[in-house]
Amino acid sequence: MKLSEYQEYITEREKFDFFMEQGFKIIEVNESLSGDIVKLKLEEKDIVENLHIKTANGRKYYTNIMIMQLNLTNV
Amino acid sequence: MADLHINLAGIDSPNPFWLASAPPTNSGYQVQRAFEAGWGGAVWKTLGDPIINTSSRFAAINFNGQRVAGFNNIELITDRPLEINLKEIYETKKRFPDRAIIASLMVEPKQEKWHEIVKLVEDVGVDGLELNFGCPHGMAERGMGSASGQVPELVESQTYWVKEVAQTPVIVKLTPNITDITATAEAAVQGGADAISMINTINSLMGVDIDTWNTIPNVAGKGAHGGYCGPAVKPIALNMVADCARHPLINVPISGIGGISNWKDTVEYLLMGATGVQVCTAVMHHGFRVVEDMIEGLSNYLDDKGIDSVMDLVGKSVPKYSDWGNLDLNYKVVARINNDICINCNKCHIACEDASHQCIDMLKDANGNSYLQVQEDDCVGCNLCSIVCPEEGAINMVELKGDHPPLTWNERQKALSEIGAK
Numbered sequence: 001m002k003l004s005e006y007q008e009y010i011t012e013r014e015k016f017d018f019f020m021e022q023g024f025k026i027i028e029v030n031e032s033l034s035g036d037i038v039k040l041k042l043e044e045k046d047i048v049e050n051l052h053i054k055t056a057n058g059r060k061y062y063t064n065i066m067i068m069q070l071n072l073t074n075v
Numbered sequence: 076m077a078d079l080h081i082n083l084a085g086i087d088s089p090n091p092f093w094l095a096s097a098p099p100t101n102s103g104y105q106v107q108r109a110f111e112a113g114w115g116g117a118v119w120k121t122l123g124d125p126i127i128n129t130s131s132r133f134a135a136i137n138f139n140g141q142r143v144a145g146f147n148n149i150e151l152i153t154d155r156p157l158e159i160n161l162k163e164i165y166e167t168k169k170r171f172p173d174r175a176i177i178a179s180l181m182v183e184p185k186q187e188k189w190h191e192i193v194k195l196v197e198d199v200g201v202d203g204l205e206l207n208f209g210c211p212h213g214m215a216e217r218g219m220g221s222a223s224g225q226v227p228e229l230v231e232s233q234t235y236w237v238k239e240v241a242q243t244p245v246i247v248k249l250t251p252n253i254t255d256i257t258a259t260a261e262a263a264v265q266g267g268a269d270a271i272s273m274i275n276t277i278n279s280l281m282g283v284d285i286d287t288w289n290t291i292p293n294v295a296g297k298g299a300h301g302g303y304c305g306p307a308v309k310p311i312a313l314n315m316v317a318d319c320a321r322h323p324l325i326n327v328p329i330s331g332i333g334g335i336s337n338w339k340d341t342v343e344y345l346l347m348g349a350t351g352v353q354v355c356t357a358v359m360h361h362g363f364r365v366v367e368d369m370i371e372g373l374s375n376y377l378d379d380k381g382i383d384s385v386m387d388l389v390g391k392s393v394p395k396y397s398d399w400g401n402l403d404l405n406y407k408v409v410a411r412i413n414n415d416i417c418i419n420c421n422k423c424h425i426a427c428e429d430a431s432h433q434c435i436d437m438l439k440d441a442n443g444n445s446y447l448q449v450q451e452d453d454c455v456g457c458n459l460c461s462i463v464c465p466e467e468g469a470i471n472m473v474e475l476k477g478d479h480p481p482l483t484w485n486e487r488q489k490a491l492s493e494i495g496a497k
């Protein structure tokens with residue numbers, strides 16, 4: 001089987017975007033040998049979700065969003 | 076025409092091309108012929124107590140038709156008495172007063188030994204001194220060369236002793252046979268060096284004859300490690316020059332050495348922070364006349380770029396050389412195959428299938444003709460396909476515009492810690 005990381009990344013990105021669109025924010029990241037677990041929280045409803053990000057592009061993607069989120073909270 | 080004149084730590088030279096201390100600078104006869112050919116300076120073959128060399132001392136690697144891709148030697152310093160060298164230095168300087176003559180020196184790590192030789196060579200009118208802390212074989216077994224050049228304290232103290240008496244600029248020549256060359260470069264600066272030069276040769280065993288089982292080269296059936304140089308070492312040397320050039324505490328000029336074969340190599344060294352270059356292997360391979368093309372090529376390059384003086388090139392690429400953590404992770408290039416140029420050798424496909432991300436497909440068009448296509452989404456932009464491609468222009472790495480601003484690893488780690496990563 002050929003490796004198509006891109007498809008895997010798209011799936012991760014869609015999941016991530018799904019939560020972002022509902023207003024979730026990244027509150028914690030745990031890096032491990034299996035990839036990153038990104039903890040997302042919807043503040044007003046006190047809901048927490050964990051996303052397991054396994055691809056390199058996925059890690060880049062959530063980092064870009066995390067930095068935007070930090071920049072917004074820092075202003 | 077652009078001005079090729081350089082000034083390295085107070086040493087003037089009509090152009091940045093110097094002969095490195097090695098067989099081509101062994102005698103006045105050779106250095107004078109080199110100056111006639113156009114070399115701007117010469118670092119004389121290292122002076123010290125005359126040695127005995129072995130017979131059979133050089134070897135080279137010929138790689139895929141390129142002769143002398145790498146060169147190796149087990150030669151020591153000069154085997155001629157100091158007085159003869161000094162007489163020839165004096166005569167050469169008198170005939171070519173506008174050229175730079177640097178005396179390369181190597182003595183035991185004792186203050187009085189350094190004082191003695193410095194005074195003797197400066198009396199005959201050298202323009203500068205180069206301390207050979209780099210020779211990796213033979214001399215090192217006697218506590219000199221790289222044996223003292225690998226110990227920062229010895230580099231510092233010996234440089235200091237030389238500076239106690241030297242009237243001319245002191246260049247410290249560093250060995251690459253050390254984990255971090257900035258440690259010894261910094262020690263040289265601490266000791267008062269006016270400039271540093273790098274690299275001397277890299278410890279090497281050229282090969283083993285698979286029929287006789289002798290080393291290459293061998294001396295009556297026995298071998299010892301030698302020093303490696305020539306085109307193959309250029310990337311290693313260039314990185315060392317760049318590392319020193321961008322180091323905040325190493326603030327002296329650099330004379331770049333290692334695999335320089337033409338004017339383009341020279342431009343690269345200057346851009347990466349060298350004020351001038353030294354050449355050995357290219358001259359051993361092709362003779363003194365290589366300098367003619369070097370001078371012409373450099374001069375044309377500067378004119379084409381509208382640059383008045385070669386000194387304006389020095390260090391221009393240094394700010395572009397950083398640590399991995401400062402590189403933009405959002406930057407993306409992908410391979411694009413130009414099917415008009417591609418010869419369908421499939422080397423890119425094989426390389427991508429076997430060694431990268433399996434994203435070059437072998438396809439057939441409506442007429443049944445084979446062609447190759449990159450799945451850009453899966454391409455990570457590693458460059459491997461364009462490296463193995465034998466046809467110039469058949470594979471281009473093209474930049475893709477991204478949606479996000481630059482993102483470095485260091486910025487990512489900072490953001491992770493801010494968000495409370497565990």
Ligand SMILES: Cc1cc2nc3c(=O)[nH]c(=O)nc-3n(C[C@H](O)[C@H](O)[C@H](O)COP(=O)(O)O)c2cc1C
Nearest residue numbers: 095096097121148274275304305333334354355356
């Ligand atoms: C045969 C040979 C002898 C050398 N002898 C000396 C020497 O006496 N002193 C010294 O500082 N470097 C010596 N070197 C090192 C050169 O000066 C230079 O640092 C090295 O060869 C790298 O430059 P290249 O790649 O242009 O050859 C020698 C190199 C060769 C090949």
